[in-house]
Amino acid sequence: MNTMNPVIDQDAKVEKAPEPPAGNGINDADLEGRTVGRPFADAPKFSLRDVEVFYGETRAIKRISLDIARNEVIAFIGPSGCGKSTFLRCLNRMNDSIDICRVKGQLQLDGHDIYDPKRDVVELRARVGMVFQKPNPFPKSIYDNVAYGPRIHGLANRKSDLDDIVERSLRGAGLWNEVKDRLDTPGTGLSGGQQQRLCIARAIAVSPEVVLMDEPCSALDPIATARIEELIAELSESYTIIIVTHSMQQAARVSDRTAYFHLGHLVEVNETNKVFTTPQHPLTESYITGRFG
Amino acid sequence: MNNQQQAELVRQSLKRRYRKERRFRLYGILAIAIALAALVTLFADIIGKGYTGFIKTTITLEVPLDPQTMYLEDATDKDAFNMADFKAPLLTALHNVLPETGKGDNRDLGHLLSSYAANKVRDTLEADLSLLGTTQTMSFLVSDDVSVYVKHADDPNYSIQLSEKQQRWVDRLQERGIIQNSFNDVFFENGDSRDPGHAGVLGAIVGSLLTMVVTLLLSFPIGVAAAIYLEEFAPQNRLTDFIEVNINNLAAVPSIIFGLLGLAVFINLFGLPRSVPLVGGLVLTLMTLPTIIISSRAAIKSVPPSIREAAEGIGASRMQVVLHHVLPLALPGMLTGSIIGMAQALGETAPLLLIGMVAFIVDVPSGFVDSATVLPVQIFLWAGSPELAFIERASAAIMVLLTFLIAMNALAIWLRRRLERRW
Amino acid sequence: MQPGNLFPLVVVLIAIAFALGYARSRAIATPLGGIRHLKSLPFYYAARASLWCGLPALIIFALWLGFEDKVIQTMVIGSLPADLQPDSPGRASLVLSQISNVASGALSPKFVPEPIAGAAERLMALRAESKMMMTLLVICVAVLGAFVAWLRIAPHINAREKVESTLRKIFFMCAGLAILTTVGIIFSVIFETIHFFNKVSFVEFFFGTSWSPQTAIRADQVGSSGAFGMIPLFVGTLLISGIAMLVAVPVGLMSAIYLSEYASRRMRGIVKPLLELLAGVPTVVYGFFAALTVAPFIADAASWLGIDASTESALAAGLVMGIMIIPFVSSLSDDVINAVPQTMRDGSLALGATQAETMTKVIFPAALPGIMGGILLAVSRAIGETMIVVMAAGLAANLTINPLEAVTTVTVQIVTLLTGDQEFDSAKTLSAFALGMMLFIVTLALNVLALHVVRKYREQYE
Incomplete structure (x- = not known):
């Protein structure tokens, strides 16, 4: 695929990203592999050790280790270009389609290596779904958008099964009541917030175990954002959710744990309320108090 | 349905789906293979038929x-x-x-x-x-x-x-x-002849050259002027829209229609002589103009607005902005487009048949109103001959024509690499 | 003076006008205290003088050259005695060629009637006179124009504005040439077409199933009228275009998909220029390939299989035309597929779709309108393609859909009818223009439709 991915653009800027305020004397060597807080968990869903990501020569992710627990909501925050989206896209190998991107380190889902050459990426993505920054419904009907995943994976044997899945997913995404009378109209005709909920319905229609969300509200207005945040809270009962966000308020509202990224380093991970009330690392503190970002 | 069952279902479908994936990929490779095989066959066939055309027996x-x-x-x-x-x-x-x-x-x-x-x-x-x-x-x-x-x-x-x-x-x-x-020097020193041994491409090459000179002298300035008008001066109105629609359509009108136009207008109406490079050049000008206009417009579009604003900011008139700043910056792109347009014109045959450039002409033309033929038409004439020796000449002439075309395209690519600026 | 010499002379006059204008504007500026007291730079005053000198002179020059022949011919014919006055355009061109042959010395005046020889002399005299008058007029107008502009150089005149507005008008006319060309195309076919339908009925042309335009030379010969039913040509054109599309669409589309979705950067870098090379090969070369290699090969293969095949088969022309159109379809599809946003691909891949599933179920349906537009353009090209069919498809107007038989097409007939000896005004010659009109209308409709579809498609993703 030759269209450059937006993620590349972000990470191309890594070198130029705003340096932390001078004077606190922090450099790469101090940050690398020295995450403060509580990065590890027992019997995690994802176990990630010494993860490095390269774009050509540029090192976009610098030896990050992190565990993600079952059914938790974890938020990735940090200034733009800090590598949080890149890191997220490693988890269902969406970076595969970028020629120059290489991933090193150990990434395991339920104890199985994600980047194992024998690993089936289709199966992986069926288990780890994703919602993107901009709503991207297919130019098909609402029904076909949701039914697309179950169809390609052969999850429904009969039309009625498929109908059930579609209804369940749309209900799950809180969209059913708004669209149940016009399932055959194009998905692109919905409002921005509805489109994003449609994309969430599309993702949960294949009953994934994990849902990755890459700034899912950045293109939406506050009311639609609130609606999605409620939805995340509901979904957290049955899914592991990893959400990248620009908004600290959003991270505080929806997540159990928060991870702070800085220039490709994972600086601090902890319970969300601890990160926002008593940050342990000076960089985290600077960021949440708005000194840069 | 729980996650385990679900994963099982997905796993079951994988084999079938990957078979499809492989088949799909194979179709793609097959398609490319067919296209490349056609290319190789075409070139091998022509070289195989024609290389002996460059040999003379004395x-x-x-x-x-x-x-x-x-x-x-x-x-x-x-x-x-x-x-x-x-x-x-x-x-x-x-x-x-x-x-x-x-x-x-x-x-x-x-x-x-x-x-x-x-x-x-x-x-x-x-x-x-x-x-x-x-x-x-x-x-x-x-x-x-x-x-x-x-x-x-x-x-x-x-x-x-x-x-x-x-x-x-x-x-x-x-x-x-x-x-x-x-080495068959006769082939490059003679015009056409009834005797294949004496038949050469010089007449056709000179005819093509004269025709191309007319085409270039007319189509480049007119094309660039039209592109400048449409990009820089044209008001947003019906007339402009109509001009654009016309240009886009003319780019796709079959070339033979331009031959009919040349026959009816230049020969029958204006009384210009048949079979001459001047009329051939006029017809090919009308044919290549849309290509040149379209590529010149793209070149003008690629000049960043900041340059225009800078010049306008110090009080240059619109025309001065265009002639002093936009045009020089867009020129490499325009040249590239024009060379490609000229290469098309050089290979064109059909419209020239209708304006009589298909006659048997022995002499090498010496002017724009001398009877002449052009390289592609010469190939057409020889290819239609029952004698195999002429078929050999036709293949050899094709090689000459393709050499010219490849050289022109290479020049265009070189120009683009050499002169085009990246903003 | 010969036109070839007059043109350089006018160019020299333009240069002189420029130099004089420049000198005068400087001379006027000096007593005022320098050129900044002029409204415009001396360059613009000089340019204005050049325009005044060159433009009217060159316009007169071009018009004179364009209509000189027609006017002189009419005058010569008009001077003939009544009994020699031609009664039809066909006769007129015959008489004219006789006169000009005498005038050029190719025909001795001894062999023609007295008035014709006289007319020849008159023709020579008129031509010489016309040359003389043209030279005088053009030079006078040029000098006069330059002089007037020179006189009107004054500090308060904004020469820049005037030069620029003239340039703008010239640019506009260059752009307007596109309209003029379309109008020219319509006018060059419409009169002959109307003329044709005066001789042959609409019904016969559009619904007749037999095409044999050979009209007899003498009126009393059998079958003197010829047959002008275009159905066989129409079917032949569609048959060959259809075969071409059967080759070009799958191959072009699949190679575009493979190149944009699967191929490595290196492979794209090699294959794309090769496909472009295929697009750059002139049609006459494809025609040669079709007629001398593919057609005999097909005929041999068919006879080896025990099938009867003509050496000029529709299949050969269609196959080669398909090869010619592959790069066209491929590059259009490539554009269209790349216009589908990357987020669509990501959305599908993130659900666990394979690349083939993403392509066939998401990208292809999204790109379909654009691809259809591209295919319509390709069809229009196939219908209008001339050289391949002229060289490989043959002349026999068989009404058949058997690809192994020889068929003929609209373009082949136009070329055949208009090359070689033509009888002016015969239904045979006129029918070529009627066919040209049909061809123009059909391709125009296809192009308009296709361009519209493609534009709508692009707007959707912009």
Whole structure:
């Protein structure tokens, strides 16, 4: 695929990203592999050790280790270009389609290596779904958008099964009541917030175990954002959710744990309320108090 | 349905889906393979048919220019000179190199030489009468039949017209180096001819060149001017829209329609002569203009607005902005587009057939209103000939044409790399 | 003076006008205290003088050259005695060629009637006179124009504005040439077409199933009228275009998909230029390939299989035309597929779709309108393609859909009818223009539709 991915653009800027305020004397060597807080968990869903990501020569992710627990909501925050989206896209190998991107380190889902050459990426993505920054419904009907995943994976044997899945997913995404009378109209005709909920319905229609969300509200207005945040809270009962966000308020509202990224380093991970009330690392503190970002 | 069952279902479907994936990929590779195979076959076919067109077969003889054998008593008498038998010394020369032949073989021997051989003797003598009575070493083209025998003896597509006896002669002369193959300079020095041995592409190349000069001189300035108008000055109105619609459509109108236009307007209405590079150039101008306008507009569009704003900011008029700043920056792009347009025009045949550039023309044209033909039409004419020797010439001419086209495209690519700026 | 010499002379006059204008504007500026007291730079005053000198002169020059012949011919014909006045355009062109042959010395005046010889002399005299008058007029207008502009150089005149507005008008006319060309195309076919339908009925042309335009030379010959039913040509054109599309669409589309979705950067870098090379090969070369290699090969293969095949088969022309159109379809599809946003691909891949599923179920349906537009353009090209069919498809107007038989097409007939000896005004010659009109209308409709579809498609993703 030759269209450059937006993620590349972000990470191309890594070198130029705003340096932390001078004077606190922090450099790469101090940050690398020295995450403060509580990065590890027992019997995690994802176990990630010494993860490095390269774009050509540029090192976009610098030896990050992190565990993600079952059914938790974890938020990735940090200034733009800090590598949080890149890191997220490693988890269902969406970076595969970028020629120059290489991933090193150990990434395991339920104890199985994600980047194992024998690993089936289709199966992986069926288990780890994703919602993107901009709503991207297919130019098909609402029904076909949701039914697309179950169809390609052969999850429904009969039309009625498929109908059930579609209804369940749309209900799950809180969209059913708004669209149940016009399932055959194009998905692109919905409002921005509805489109994003449609994309969430599309993702949960294949009953994934994990849902990755890459700034899912950045293109939406506050009311639609609130609606999605409620939805995340509901979904957290049955899914592991990893959400990248620009908004600290959003991270505080929806997540159990928060991870702070800085220039490709994972600086601090902890319970969300601890990160926002008593940050342990000076960089985290600077960021949440708005000194840069 | 829980996650385990679900994962199981997905896993079950994988094999089938990957088979599909592989099949899909295979179709893609197959498609590319077909396209490339066609390309290779096309080029191999043309080179295979035509490379012998660049080889000429000549025979070198010691010709005794004896006045007696030519029945030329008084060489200063114009009429007597014209009546002389210039073939006789050639036959004598052949008898000398093939001692076993006698007077009875004259007919068969005569068939070995090109029909223009006697003319060459005549022209040599006419130029310098003092050669009379001497013996001169002269080279002649062999006849087509001999040429085919020498070049294509093993090719089943060609039928050998020579008798057993003649074949033996030719074999012996070849062994002794009297009949030789060499680079076919005649092909590049002559115009068309009824005799394939003497037919060349010079006339067609010059015709193409003259036509291209007319096309370039008209289409480049007009195309650039039109592009500047549409990008920089045109108001947003119906007329502008209509012009744009027209340009886009003309880019897709079949070329033969432009031939009809040329016939009806330039020849029938304005009374311009048929078969001349001027009219050919006019028709090809109208045909290439849309291409040049479209690519020039793209080049103008790629000049960043900041340049325009900078110039306007210091009080330059719109026209000054365009002529001093936008045009020089867009010129490489415009040139590239124009060269590609010219390459198209150079390969175009159909419209030129309709304005009469399809005539049999021996002379190399010397001006824009001289009867002429162009390279693609020359190929068309030779390809339609029943004689295989002309097919060989047509393939060789195709190679010449393709060389020109590839050179032009390479020039365009080089220009683009060399001059185009990245913003 | 010869036109070839007059043109350089006018160019020299333009240069002189420029130099004089420049000198005068400087001379006027000096007493005022320098050129900044002029409204415009001296360059613009000089340019204005050049325009005044060159433009009217060159326009007169071009018009004179364009209509000189027609006017002189009419005058010569008009001077003939009544009994020699031609009664039809066909006769007129015959008489004219006789006169000009005498005038050029190709025909001795001894062999023609007295008035014709006289007319020839008159023709020569008129031509000489016309040359003379043209030279005088053009030079006078040029000099006069330059002089007026020179006189009107004054500090308060904004020469820049005037030069620029003239340039703008010239630019506009260059752009307007596109309209003029379209109008020219329509006018060059419409009169002949109307003329044709005066001789042959609409019904016969559009619904007749037999095409044999050979009209007899003498009126009393059998079958003197010829047959002008275009159905066989229409079917032949569609048959060959259809075969071409069967080759070009799958191959072009699949190679575009493979190149944009699967191929490595290196492979793209090699294959794309090769496909472009295929697009750059002139049609006459394809025609040569079709007629001399593919057609005999197909005929041999068919006879080896025991099938009867003509040496000029529709299949050969169609196959080669398909090859010609592959790069066209491929590059259009490539554009269209790349216009589908990357987020669509990501959305599908993130659900666990394979690349093939993403392509066939998401990207292809999204790109379909654009691809259809591209295919319509390709069809229009196939219908209008001339050289391949002229060289490989043959002349026999068989009404058949058997690809192994010889068929003929609209373009082949246009070329055949208009090359070689033409009888002016015969139904045979006129029918070529009627066919040209049909061809223009059909391709125009296809192009308009296709361009519209493609534009709508692009707007959707912009």
